[in-house]
Amino acid sequence: MAGMKTTPLYEEHKRRGANFTEFAGYQMPLLYTSIKDESMAVRNVCGVFDISHMGRIWIEGPNTKLELNKLVTSNLASLEAGKAIYTLICNERGGIIDDLILYCNNDNKFFAVVNAARRDVDIQWLSEHLPDTVHISDVSNESSLIAFQGPKASELLQKVVPDSVEFPRYFCHGMVSVNLDSNQNIEVFLARTGYTGEDGFEIVVDNDNAVRLWNKLLELGATPCGLGARDLLRLEAGLRLYGQDMDENTIPYEAGLGWTVNLDKDQFIGKDVLEQVKTEGPIRKLVGLVVSGKQIARHGNRVWKDEQDVGFITSGGYSFFLGKSLAMAYLPATIAKPGENVFVNIRQGFVQSEVVRLPFYRGSAGKL
């Protein structure tokens, strides 16, 4: 498969018999056993994911926080060292360039984890809009990124971390020592963030230690999980996927991400448009749908109400954990309300669906 990128854990996934899929130019595990088993394992115990394809960027220089604050929708001013934030980068039209998590090291040094498919676009945008004194380093290939997610994640990880170590709290991060075997401790970047709605961690580890850490996490009792389970879990948790639920033409208020926007702070790119949309209200809104029966709504399926085509599905999947078919869709703001009934055009049929509040499921992260 010429030209396809792989992560440092690729051989491990092959050895384990994973089914692969292409994502953002990478050969990634889609599943090891089944999406059903893997997603259930994360909801009930703990799963481990190789997400090394995601972009990782260091942004460093005088006044980095101040400069980044001109490019993102959130107000970074009160983001302390050791804390992280989920935020958006918008263009001048208020359209979302990417969603990302920013980790504050200090006022002059930030770490960004961005969508794999947007890595190049983000770096280009940051280069164009940050002053030359702020340096951008793409370190995506220099490490591996492993997600460890589930209600038991904290309890299990405790077994390989010295008792003295206090885990970062929710949406916090730090360098932590992990015991791989009797003599060997390695340092990893440990962030208490994730994309499943469960408690868990995202771990940046040197490529040299990636395989051993991966196997250690499996030894602890975590189930290896692929992108198939990852997509289902984030859908259940009501988390958006860039490229599927939003793109460069999506205004944060349409995507239900207005909560990341702080209009009280000083000028940032897109602020004017966002102020306008906030005042007028968005014309369309992203909602959750519970689709009746067991057919799966797929991206692009049209949504109907009162014999009119009113919107479309952005994401859909069958939740084994909830026993329901779930979807996200854009609907006119007037009917984008919990309790509204619509019809999703799936193949030749029209399947009744109900608008519900997101998330579909609030996991253990909600209790942190």
Added chain:
Amino acid sequence: MKFYTETHEWIEVNDRIGTVGITDYAQSQLGDVVFVELPDPGTELEKGAAFGVVESVKAASDLFSPVRGKVVEVNAELSARPELVNKDPEGEGWMIRLEIDPSGLSDLMDEQAYKAYLEGLKS
């Protein structure tokens, strides 16, 4: 006697009744099956006609009748337990039973031919 189609259905014939389902290869390609849409008993099917849909996490796929026949029975278990298609695709995961026109069997593959066909797909 079991026969196979290029679209990965199998048919097991006893007298004039053929039991139809999808093969293990098909279920592994589909991933977790969440729903199987099947025809009503009494439905007349032409050879090669689409008789239903299997919905999996990956995609929805049409099911094609290996031979011409009339649907006499449908696997009621599948509505409550669609995962039977993954667990036991050539046994408990059967889908429909047909009163068949046996002349349609002659161009289907036997087990050996199907195995060779699968080998060919891998390369």
